[in-house]
Amino acid sequence: MTNLEESLQREILRTNKAGAYHCTTIVDCNTRKYHGLLVIPIPNLDDENHVMLSSLDETVIQHGAEFNLGLHKYQGNHFSPNGHKYIREFDCERIPATTYRVGGVVLRKEKIFVHHESRILIRYTLLEAHSATTLRFRPFLAFRGVREYTHENNQVNREYQLVENGIKTCMYPGYPELFMQLNKKNEFHFQPDWYRGIEYPKEQERGYDFNEDLYVPGYFEVNIKKGESIVFSAGTSETSTHRLKQAFDQEVNDRTPRDSFYHCLKNSAHQFHYQQGDDHYIIAGYPWFKCRARDMFISLPGLTLALDEVDQFEDVMNTAEKAIRSFMNKDAIGYKIREMDHPDVLLWAVWALQQYAKETSREQCRTRYGDLLKEIIEFIRQRKHENLFLHENGLLYANGAERAITWMNSTIDGRPVIPRTGYIVEINALWYNALKFIADLVREEEDIVLADALDAQAELTGKSFVEVFRNEYGYLLDYVDGNMMDWSIRPNMIFTVAFDYSPLDRTQKKQVLDIVTKELLTPKGLRTLSPKNGGYNPNYVGSQQQRDYAYHQGTAWPWLMGFYMEAYLRIYRISGLSFVERQLIGLEDELTIHCIGSLPELFDGNPPFRGRGAVSFAMNVAEVLRILKLLSKYY
Template identity: 35%
Template structure:
C-alpha cells in the first residue's frame, strides 16, 4: 500500500503544517481539500466542493467541520482555524500525532488522553458525495461533537454573512438537509450509523485565508453553522458523516463498503502500472494523475461551427487544482503521462476524440471556461502539441482506427496554418516558418498578460512553435502516406523549414537558439527554456553539435532540481520568486520561476543525445521529497527560481505530474539507440 507520512514534528509545527495541503477528487471536477491540520487557508478549500450536473462551475458547500471530544469532564478541541489575531485557534494541531496518505486518501491520527481518534476523508467516484469518518482506538469511550460550517458559493468567491440571514435547515432521517436560499441546490449531511443532530443556526465570523492574503486577494469569510452532530463512541466504534448533493438512491450509506470500493478502485489504478506497480513513486504519481481525468459535459455555444458538428466535452483534463479548468495546451502536453504512462490508453483515446471534435479554423480551444463564458481559441501551439500526443498514442497502441477518424482534423490544422488563420497565424513563404501574433493576444504557453501589458511578448516566430510546426508536418506526411492521401504541399514546406530553421534561429554568440525571430523588436536572444523543446522532438532541426551546445547552455543557466527556469539569472529582467499580488505574480510568471513540466522535454533531449537514463532518473529524485510538501502526494505548478525553490502556484498541476511520471517510467525502461559520444 503506497503511503506518505507527515510526522508529529511537522504536524505540531503550525506554520509547517499550514504549508501542506491534501486533495481528493471525484472524477467530475469536484473535490475535497484542506491543510493537513484541517484549517482552510484558501477560498478553494472545502470538504464538499461539488461539480453539479450541467454546470461548469464548482460550488463550495460544506467548508469544514469543528471537531470536539469530551472525555470525562474535559473537552479537547481538534479543529484549527485562523482568525484576526488568532492563528491556530482553538489549537487542535497539538493533538495531531500523524498525517498520512493511504492510497492517496488523507488519514489524520489524533492523540487525546491516551486515546487515538483516526479520521479519514474520501469521495465516492463520479458522485458529489464526501465521507468523513472517525474511528476510536483505545480503552475508554468518548463523546464526539461535530459542528458543520457550511457555505454555498463558487470556488472563486467568498461569503459575507449577515445576522438576519441563515440557511434553510430541515431535519431528515439520519441528519439534516441544507439549502442556502430558494432555488439553491440542497445538500444533505447524514451521520452513519447514527448521531443526534442539534440545530444551532449561527454565523462564525471572519475566518482568515492566509494563502489568499499572500496572493493579494480578499481573504476573509464568514461561515454558517446550521448545527452539530453528537455521538457516544465506544472503543472500536466509528462514526461517518456523509455530505452529498446526490439523490438518496445514489448514496452508499455503508461507510465501510464505500471506503473499500474506493480503495479497490485505486488499487486497480496502481495495477495498471504493470511491472512498475511495486514502485511507490510511480504509484503515488499514478494516483495523482487520476485526479486530473474528469467527466465534465459542455456543449459549445449555439450557432458555432463546432456546435454544428454536435461536439460535446465528456472526458477531459483539469489543468490544475484548485482554480484551473481544462486547457487545450495543458491537455495535449499532459495526456501521455496521465494516461499512457498509467496504462490507460482507452481514456487517452476518448479524450483525443473529444478535443479533436472541437478544432475550429485549425485551432484547438485554449481553454473551456466556466459558466457563461465562450470557448477561447487563442493558442498557436496547442494544436501542434496535439500531433505529438497522437503520435505517442499511436506508438503505444497502433490504433489505426483512431488515426483514420481524426486524420481529417489533423490535416485541417496543417492546411489552416499553411494558408493562414486567426490571430495572424500563418506561414512565411520565404522560410516556411510559422509566424503568429495579434495585438492584445498572447498565443504561446508564456501567456502572462496584465491589462494591456503583455509580460512576455513573443509575437513573430517563436522557436518551440516552429519546431512543433516542422514535426507536425513530418507526422502529417507519414500519416498521409499510411492512409493513401496526398502529401503535397507538406513535403516541400517541411524541406524549406529544415533548410531555414537553424539558419534563422541559431545564435552563435551565445551557443543557443533565439527565443523568437522576426519579432516586434527583431530577433530575441533571451535565454529561455523553449529551445529545449526544439532539441527534444523526434524530427531534428539542428546538428548534433548544435543540439549538445543548447543542452549544455540550458543546464548551465536554467536547470534546477525541480525543473527549468523560464529566464536566465543573467538577464536583468530575471525575477527570482513567484509571489505577491496578482500583478506581481503575473509579472514574474515566465520571467524566472521554475516549471517542472519542462523536465519532460529536457529529459527527452538528454536521452536522445546522451543515452544516460541513470542521470535522468537521478534528476527526478527531489520530487520524492516534494510529495510530502505543498500539495501532499502531487507536484506543484511552479517553484521559485532560487534556493530553496519554494513551491508556488497550484498545489497539483496536471503537466507537472504527467511529465515527471512519463520520464520516470521512460528512463527506467529506456534502451539506448545510439552510443554515447
C-alpha cells in the same frame, strides 16, 4: 503535525473525476479560500466551483469534559480551537487518516472523496476509551464560489429538514441542498450561528482579501463505543445510511496506495480527469484552473499513455476532436475547453497524437486519427487560422504583441508581460515536427502526393528555421519579428532538440542542450529565463502584479524538464540515464512538501526552490510520468 509552521504548508487534494474536490491542509485548517471538505461545480449557477461544506469540527466528550479537535485561524495570528495538539499520527498512503489522542481516548479519522459523485465520507473509529464517549460534529457552511467570500447576512435560509440519520439544508436559492447524514441514529441540535473573522493566510500572502464568516446551523451528537466506527456523509443527494460503511470500504479498495514515486504520480494523474456526461476533459490544475486546450494536449500523453491507459487517451481525444473540428469550422465551441484559438494549440494536438502513434502503432493512429491530422495540417497550410500565417519562407508567424498567445501567458492590464510575437521558436519547431510526422504517416497509406508536398514544405521550413533562429552563440532566438530579435536565453528552444523531427543537426542540438543545461537547469525544472538576463526575477511572491512579472521571468517549471530529459536522452542515449535519474530525485523530494503526492505549478528559480502557485499541476505530473515511461524502455 503539531508545528503549524510545518503542517500548514502541506496540503491534501482529492477529486471525484467529475469536477468536484476536497482540499485542505494536513491538520484540517483551511488556509485558502479554495479549501473545503466539499467543493463542487454548479453548472446552473456559473462556471466556477463552489465551497459547500467548508469544514467539520469534531468534539470528543467524556465525563462532561469537551475536547475540540478543530482548527481555524482568526485575526492576530490566533488559532482556535487548537485541535492539532491532539494529533499523534497522520498517514495518507491510501486515504488521509489522522489519529488523535485525548487523555485515554484514541480516535482515528479517515476521509474519502467518492468517485463520480459529489460526496465526501469521513469515518471515525474509537480505538481506545475507558468510559462512555460522545462525538459532536459542527459543520461550517459557506455556499459560495471559490473566488468569493461569505459574510454574516440576513439572506441566509436557516431552515432545515430531517432526513434519515441527519439533515438537509440550503443556504441560498440556486444552490443544491446539502445532505449531512451519519450511519447511526444521532441527535441534531439546531443552534444557528456565524463564526466571524476566519482568516486564510495563503490569500493574504498572495495580496488578496483573506477573511470571511462561516455559518454553522447547529451540531450532531452521537455516542460511540470502543472499537466502533461511525461514518459521516456530506453530499448533494440523500444516501442510504445503512450502506455507508460498505460504501466507504468499497471506495478504499478502489484506491492505489501512494507507496512510491510512480504511484503518487499515477494517483495525481487520475485526479485531473473531469467527466461530464459523454464529455471527458483534463483539468489544467487545482484548485483554480479549468480545462485549457494547450495544457490538455501537452499533458494528455503523460496522464494516460504513460500509465498504459490508452482507452482514457481516446476518450479525452474524442471530446477534443469535436472541439478542434468546431474551431476549424468556425462553429460555436460547445465544449468546456478554453483557449482553443491560441496559435500553437493545434500543433500540440498533433504532437499528442504522435505520442499515441508511438505508444500504440502508426497504423492505429492513422486509422483512428489520420483524417483529423490531415485536416489540421491543411487548415494551417491554407492559412485559415486567424492568427497563424504561413509565410513564403515556410515559417509560421503569429501576432502576440497585444495578446499573450503562447504558454508564457502572464498579462498585466490585458497586455502580455512578455510579448512573444512574430516567428516564435517552439511554434515553428512544432510546425516542422508536424509536417514530417504527418508526411511519414500518409506516405505509409500511399498518399504520395500529399506526403511529397509536406516533405517539400518541411525542407523549406527547416532551412528557414536554422537561418532565422540560430545565432552565432549556438543557441536559438526566442522569437523574431522583422528586425526585432529576442536574444533572451529561454527554455522554449529545448523542444527543437526533444521532438522526433528537428531541423537541427546533432552538433546544433548539442549546443542548444549545453546552454540550457548551463543556464536554465535547476533540480525542480527549467528556468523561464537565464539568471544572466537583466530582467531575471526568480521569486514568485507578493501581490498579483508582482507575481505576474515573475511568472515567466526566471521561475522554474517541472514540465519543461520532461522535454529537457527527452532531449538529453536523444543526445547521450544510454550514457545519459544516470544523469536523468538524478534529476528526477529533486522532484521526488517535492511530493512530501507542497501538496502531498503531487507537484505544484512552478518553483522559485533560485535556492531553496520553493514550490509556488497551484498545488497540483497537470503538465508537471504528466511530463514526469512520460519520462519515467521513456526510461523504462531503456531497461
